[in-house]
Amino acid sequence: MTKKVAFWIFLLGTVSSAVLFLAATWDTHRQVAVLSNVDKLDDRVVAGKRAFEKYNCNDCHTILGFGAYYAPDLTRVTQRIGDDGIRFAVQQPEKAFANSWRKMPNLRVTEAETADMIAFFRWVNEVNNNDWPPQDSKKRLSRGEQAMVTSAGVSPGAAVFQTKGCMNCHSLHGTGGTFGPALDHVGRKMTMEQIEHYVQDPKSVNPKSQMPPQKELSARELEEVAKFLSSLK
Amino acid sequence: MEYRSQKIAYWYFAAALPLFALQILLGLYLAYSYTWTVPQSVVDVFPFATARAMHTNLLVLWMLLGFMGGTYYIVPEETKSEIYSEKLAWFQLFALLATGVAALVGFLLGWTQGRPLLEIPTPLDIVVVVGALVFLFNVAMTMIKANRWTAIQGTLLGGLVFLALLYLFGIPFYRNEVIDWYYWWWVIHLWVEGAWELVTAAIFAFVLMKLTGVERQVVEKWLYVEIGLFLFTGIAGTGHHYYWIGAPRYWLWVGGIFSALEPVPILLMLIDTMHHVKERQTKIVNPLTWTYAVGCAIYHMIGAGVWGFLHTLPQINYYTHGSQVTVSHGHLAFFGAYALLNLMTFYYAMPKIRGIEVYDDSRGKYGFWIMSVAMMLIGLFFGVAGVIQSYVERVMGMGYMTAQSYMRLWMGAVFFTGLTFLAGVLLTVTDLLTLRPAKVRA
Numbered sequence: 001m002t003k004k005v006a007f008w009i010f011l012l013g014t015v016s017s018a019v020l021f022l023a024a025t026w027d028t029h030r031q032v033a034v035l036s037n038v039d040k041l042d043d044r045v046v047a048g049k050r051a052f053e054k055y056n057c058n059d060c061h062t063i064l065g066f067g068a069y070y071a072p073d074l075t076r077v078t079q080r081i082g083d084d085g086i087r088f089a090v091q092q093p094e095k096a097f098a099n100s101w102r103k104m105p106n107l108r109v110t111e112a113e114t115a116d117m118i119a120f121f122r123w124v125n126e127v128n129n130n131d132w133p134p135q136d137s138k139k140r141l142s143r144g145e146q147a148m149v150t151s152a153g154v155s156p157g158a159a160v161f162q163t164k165g166c167m168n169c170h171s172l173h174g175t176g177g178t179f180g181p182a183l184d185h186v187g188r189k190m191t192m193e194q195i196e197h198y199v200q201d202p203k204s205v206n207p208k209s210q211m212p213p214q215k216e217l218s219a220r221e222l223e224e225v226a227k228f229l230s231s232l233k
Numbered sequence: 234m235e236y237r238s239q240k241i242a243y244w245y246f247a248a249a250l251p252l253f254a255l256q257i258l259l260g261l262y263l264a265y266s267y268t269w270t271v272p273q274s275v276v277d278v279f280p281f282a283t284a285r286a287m288h289t290n291l292l293v294l295w296m297l298l299g300f301m302g303g304t305y306y307i308v309p310e311e312t313k314s315e316i317y318s319e320k321l322a323w324f325q326l327f328a329l330l331a332t333g334v335a336a337l338v339g340f341l342l343g344w345t346q347g348r349p350l351l352e353i354p355t356p357l358d359i360v361v362v363v364g365a366l367v368f369l370f371n372v373a374m375t376m377i378k379a380n381r382w383t384a385i386q387g388t389l390l391g392g393l394v395f396l397a398l399l400y401l402f403g404i405p406f407y408r409n410e411v412i413d414w415y416y417w418w419w420v421i422h423l424w425v426e427g428a429w430e431l432v433t434a435a436i437f438a439f440v441l442m443k444l445t446g447v448e449r450q451v452v453e454k455w456l457y458v459e460i461g462l463f464l465f466t467g468i469a470g471t472g473h474h475y476y477w478i479g480a481p482r483y484w485l486w487v488g489g490i491f492s493a494l495e496p497v498p499i500l501l502m503l504i505d506t507m508h509h510v511k512e513r514q515t516k517i518v519n520p521l522t523w524t525y526a527v528g529c530a531i532y533h534m535i536g537a538g539v540w541g542f543l544h545t546l547p548q549i550n551y552y553t554h555g556s557q558v559t560v561s562h563g564h565l566a567f568f569g570a571y572a573l574l575n576l577m578t579f580y581y582a583m584p585k586i587r588g589i590e591v592y593d594d595s596r597g598k599y600g601f602w603i604m605s606v607a608m609m610l611i612g613l614f615f616g617v618a619g620v621i622q623s624y625v626e627r628v629m630g631m632g633y634m635t636a637q638s639y640m641r642l643w644m645g646a647v648f649f650t651g652l653t654f655l656a657g658v659l660l661t662v663t664d665l666l667t668l669r670p671a672k673v674r675a
Contacts, residue, residue, distance in 0.1 A: 001454065001458075002454070003384075003450060003453060003454045003457065006453075006454045006455075006457035006458050006461075007384075007457050009457065009458050009461045009462075010457040010458065010460055010461030010464075011461070012461070013461035013462060013464055013465030014460075014461060014464040014465065014468070016465065017464060017465045017466070017467075017468040017469045017491070018464075018468050020468075020469050020487070021468045021469045021471065021472075024469075024472070024481075024483070024484070024487060025415075027481065028415065028475075028480050028481055028484075029412075031480075031481045032409070032411055032412060032415075032479065032480065035411070035479045035480070035481070036409060036410075036411045036479045038409065041408065041409060046408050049408070049410060049413075050406075052347070053345075053346065053347025053348060054345075054347055055347070056280075056282045056283070056286065056343070056345045056347045056352065057282070057347070058282075058347060058348065058349050059280075059281070059282030059283070059285045059286050059347075059349055059352070060280065060281050060282045060285070062555040063410070064410070064411075064414055064477060064478045064479070065477055065478075065554040065555030066349065066414055066417070066474075066478075066555065067349045067555075068281070068282065068285050068349065069555060069556065069557060069559070069560060070263075070266065070267065070281045070282075070285070071633075072633040072634075073555060073633075093273075094273050100634060101270045101638075102266075102270065102634065102637065103270070103271060103272070103273045103276040104276070105273075105276045105277045105280040105282075106273075106277050107277075107280075120410075123410075124410055127410070127411060127478075127479040128479055129477045129478055129479040130476060130477055130482065130485070132476070132477035132551060132554065133477075133554075133555070133627060134551060134552060134627045134628070134630075135626055135627050135630045135632075
């Protein structure tokens with residue numbers, strides 16, 4: 001190999017990679033509007049982004065997995081702790097993390113800035129980013145549920161029913177708790193959609209209901225458990 | 234030292250060294266914060282975020298000073314002429330240092346752009362850009378006036394121009410968080426896996442050529458192939474940062490394939506270093522400089538090549554992204570590729586500027602080995618913590634703080650190893666600033 005050949009290797013390698021990269025960059029700009037819901041990216045969200053940067057949140061937290069790794073990722077924080085949870089953590093961290101061995105600083109973020117940040121997180125929450133992070137994935141079943149599905153041949157919905165504590169109150173074929181009604185034939189009375197709705201907010205259907213809303217279920221878990229229960233006829 | 238203006242390099246190096254030590258001190262504070270509870274009253278005034286911004290910006294600052302000093306040392310010998318303007322070089326040194334100090338004090342007071350690694354606020358960005366333009370002008374004018382172009386000069390100038398251009402993408406405010414991260418990586422990734430690799434490859438080729446006495450034609454031929462491969466894999470390899478940001482799905486393929494190839498040029502660099510060392514035409518005068526050169530090539534391969542490769546595939550990265558695995562890779566790669574490269578340059582150039590032909594390396598030797606071994610352990614401990622985090626938090630879904638409690642032991646191990654690393658750094662910094670001739674052995 002001569003030096004001239006080496007020079008051509010350099011030139012070709014660089015130019016081919018750069019052309020591919022720039023073409024993909026152009027295309028990414030084209031597609032990002034849909035992937036990130038630009039129609040919902042209003043001034044409120046932008047103000048929230050500015051506040052997020054003003055307080056250097058990103059040098060403790062990651063968002064979309066980037067930043068510092070000292071505090072939880074914020075990509076799906078809205079899904080995880082909700083607007084009120086965010087407000088409490090940002091405005092009163094000394095209370096929110098009183099029992100935690102890792103503290104969050106109180107940076108005296110104003111109410112308005114907090115509201116903007118909440119809008120920003122709600123927007124980020126909806127970004128279509130190939131379902132990352134895994135722990136917040138809506139498609140996800142917990143490890144215990146997965147094990148029951150694969151090893152015991154249980155349907156995913158039945159696995160959710162058994163592992164999420166439903167049987168503390170409800171029973172099937174005489175097994176389970178007696179605090180809530182038996183669910184042997186619940187599918188005769190309610191459709192899958194009705195069950196999904198009821199499980200999320202029982203009081204909206206039956207104001208006297210004692211059942212707590214099941215907020216910690218993932219979307220996939222909710223769907224599977226409703227499918228399972230609606231099949232019990 | 235053959236040219237008077239090479240002396241300026243000494244002050245760039247001397248300025249960089251204390252900043253290196255300060256960087257490690259802040260790093261220790263970070264490791265401490267991971268392991269033990271810092272009380273609310275302290276966290277409120279000196280948050281982790283501030284210390285982290287200082288830790289990373291000090292890194293960039295001392296390394297850029299090293300690169301610039303290295304450039305000012307190399308260019309006169311390559312062009313066989315004095316630097317175009319020594320005054321500009323001095324001005325630029327003070328401008329950069331003043332910006333650095335202003336930025337660090339600013340962080341303490343909460344003055345920040347709030348984007349990781351690019352925290353420097355816009356007004357200071359402008360000073361940085363002016364300084365960079367002055368630097369590029371000075372270097373380019375020297376080369377143009379001398380008109381004795383070599384591949385090393387071309388690579389160096391190309392890398393520096395590329396470096397400065399990319400910095401511009403980090404300055405504006407982006408409304409869309411997705412686009413923000415897209416261009417953030419143009420600065421960060423294309424710096425460390427593009428522009429910095431060019432500068433490094435050029436400096437490395439120069440020092441290697443001088444140390445081994447291997448013919449320029451051979452060294453420069455390898456240089457072309459290496460930088461060609463660096464840029465071929467590195468530019469499109471930026472895609473491995475676009476997996477989970479809301480960019481199109483094809484980035485999983487582009488990023489996965491190109492970054493899987495990223496170790497190739499580094500491996501080539503290692504092979505070619507070993508080859509040159511074997512085929513050397515000169516005696517080994519200062520063994521420690523050689524140790525640094527070979528150590529840099531090997532560590533570069535491990536930290537950037539192997540560790541980068543390990544979690545760059547989308548299937549793995551889905552679980553390790555944004556965990557301590559990234560931290561492990563970051564530390565090993567920066568230390569291996571850039572800290573050792575800079576220290577090698579310092580050990581090559583500083584004695585020459587001081588007029589010491591053979592320097593006493595009794596302290597420096599220990600510095601090298603303490604730092605290298607300690608950093609390898611730190612990388613491993615971060616790695617263990619990262620694997621625990623990936624499994625407990627991402628696979629099991631057990632929550633962030635649950636994972637952190639399992640990682641505590643390993644972050645504590647990082648802290649104590651970090652103390653050892655600091656000792657190595659202090660030894661090295663002191664040694665470089667007070668070099669003395671070796672005692673003549675009979």
